[in-house]
Amino acid sequence: MAAKDWQKLCAERKEQQLQSIPKEWLIQTPPESQGNVLDVPETCGLLTDRELEITNTVDVDALLGKLALGEWSSVEVTTAFYKRAIIAQQVTNCLTEIFVEQALARARVVDEHLKQTGKTIGPLHGLPISLKDQFSMKGKDTIMGYAGWIGKPAEQDCVLVEMLYDLGAVPFVRTNVPQTLMWGETYNHVFGRTTNPYNRYMTPGGSSGGEGALVAMRGSPLGVGTDIGGSVRIPSVFCGLYGLRPSYERLPYQGAMNSQLGQESISSVLGPMTVTPAGVRRFTRAIIDAKPWNRDPLAVRKPWNQREYELEEHGHGIGMCFAIMWDNDVVKPHPPLIRAMEITKAALEAAGHKVIDWIPHRHLEIYQNTERIFGADGGHDFRADCELSGEPLIQTMSPTEDAHEYALDQPLAKVLLGEPEHISAFKLWQLHKEKRDLRKSHLDYWEATKAVTGTGRPVDAIINPAVASIACPHGTNSDAFYTTMCNSLDLTTYAFPVTFADKELDVKPPPHQFRNHEDEAIYHLYDAEIFHGLPVGLQLIGRTLEEEGVIAMTELVDRALKAHKVA
Known part of the structure; x- marks a missing residue:
């Protein structure tokens, strides 16, 4: 296609999206100069008092309880969240697919089942759930940020969507992603840029950035993202959410679209994103209890283990030993993150737990191995998908106007490794072997902490930043190795909110001895006024396939933080 053709294709698809919004749901949007838009759903006048009550009920357990008792119908809950999602779309540009009538028709089926039988369909009965634009739905495009994927509707639902229907849920919107998915921000030529509702000058993260912005706006009670290098956790911490990165194949990925399909050394995984921990636990258990291994041949045959959730292997949650990784020896975290770790340490110690320092182990080697695996095809996959329409491959997340002066178009991986090289199968196998050896080395290192914990066990979990920065200006989020390390080592990991940046408390320190250009750029990026x-x-990082334990440990940390703040 000629350049004008792909641009026309994108413009037509964006107009189609606009036409799918009920006209009566359009609002008077705030000026672009207004950074924080979290209060728009409360002030724009679109939502009724009851719809505000419904959408402000952030605890998924509470929502499901009212739906199960019929106190709130699925139709009214879905309508309320749909209206709020459309508000979020108008101020943050977080959505891709909008299908109001289909979602409400599903909600009516759910309500009728409860009315006729007196029973719920399943553990997610009536709950609206938003999905990242990777989860195929029959009859709908899964565009995933590529112009060349427009107009190619899926022939069937992916396994996750099939299971959500069987569990009683109401999939109701899909959310924006970056072209290629391999960015910690969210922008593509088809739907444009998604912004952070806390400050629209900032990114919501990526690649599940649409989910991050939507859930932060309370436009969805529970979203599902994916994570191959931090794509659930980065938007979660940037948008004040809880988000789980499970281990490879614990939750069903079959039938979902992806970049680099066939690359299975570092697998992408799906995970929930919510405003409270209850949603993460409820979703994860519901999917596992439904035996996803009977639908997805790669799904691990491991039922929900209640003993693991009760922390049987971690002293039943009493007198545990956590380790804090203050720095990964590659990029130094910003001051608000240092303070968040100090707060978390104090809260855990006040709750009777021990906290020690975690010394990074071979992190730069893990980072280099990971990036070489991701780049093993020399970028062929990305270029091929762009060539379908003739659109250019996006090289930067930085805006063309009002760009931040510290935009990082040359991430550390490119500086260390150069341009991606299309390597042979044999060389790729050597990278896989190296990765396996690094995993074994890291496991042994973790096990050796048994000598210093005082519990008779190795460290129960590691706590550290997910990114060296908090939500940052568009085009500046180049660092992802705090998260990607967990993908490479396949460590179950859970992102959780701690506090808010404070310009009085989080003062910029003097320069340290920079390890690399990215470390230097991220240091200069920090401005206490902008990030306030x-x-x-x-x-929180746990072990491989330890979802139940990691969920329980993060809930324990969350309770300790809340108790510490009250005290």
């Missing part, structure tokens, strides 16, 4: 008021989150 943004969410600050961390991640």
Whole structure:
């Protein structure tokens, strides 16, 4: 296609999206100069008092309880969240697919089942759930940020969508992603840029950035993202959410679209994103209890283990030992993150737990191995998908106007490794072997902490930043190795909010001895005034396939933080 053809294709698809919004749901949007738009759903006048009550009920357990009892119908809950999602779309540009009538028709089926039988369809009965634009739905495009994927509707639902229907849920919107998915921000030529509702000058992260912005706006009670290098956790910490990165194949990915399909050394995984921990637990258990291994041949045959959730292997949650990784020896975190780790340490110690320092182990080697695996095809996959329409491959997330002076178009991986090289199968196998050896080395290192914990066990979990920065200006989020390390080592990881940046408390320190150009750029990026008021989150790292334990440990940390703040 000629350049004008792909641009016309994108413009037509964007107009189609606009036409799918009910006209009565359009609002008077705030000026672009208004950064924080979190209060727009409360002030724009579109939502009724009851719809505000419904959408402000952030605890998924509470929502499901009212739906199960018929106190709120699925139709009214879905309508309320749909209206709020459309508000979020108008101020943050977070959505891709909008299908109001189909979602409400599904909600009516759910309500009728409860009315006729007196029973719920399943554990997610009536709950509206938003999905990242990777999860195929029959009859709908899965565009995934590529112009060349427009007009290619899916022939069937992916396994996750099939299971959500069987569990009683109401899939109701899909959300924006970056072209190629391999960015910690969210922008593509088809739907444009998604912004952070806490400050629209900032990115919501990526690649599940549409989910991050939507859930932060309370436009969805529970979103599902994917994570191959931090794509659930980065938007979660940037938008003040809880988000789980499970281990490879614990949750069903079959039938979902992806970049680099066939690359299975570092697998992409799906995970929930919510405003409270209850949603993460409820979703994860519901999917596992439904035996996804009977639908997805790669799904791990491991039922929900309640003993793991009760922390049987971690002293039943009493007198545990956590390790804090203050720095990964590659990029130094910004001051709000240092303070968040200090807060978390104090909260855990006040709750009777021990906290020690985690010394990074071979992190730069893991980073280089990971990036070489991701780049093993020399970028062929990305270029081929762009060539379908003739659109250019996006080289930067930085805006063409009002760009931040510290935009990082040359991430550390490119500096260390150069342009991606299309390597032979044999060379790729050597990278896989190296990765396996690094995993074994890291496992042994973790096990050796048994000598210093005082519990008779190795460290129960590691706590550290998910990104070296909190939500940052568009075009500046180049660092992803705090998260990607977990993808490479396949460590179950859970992002959680801690506090908010405070310009009085989070003063910029003097320069340290920079390790690399990215470390230097991220140091200069920090401005206490610009970052003031943004969410600050961390991640808790557990072992491979330890979803139940990691969920329980993060809930324990969350309770300790809340108790510490009250005290």
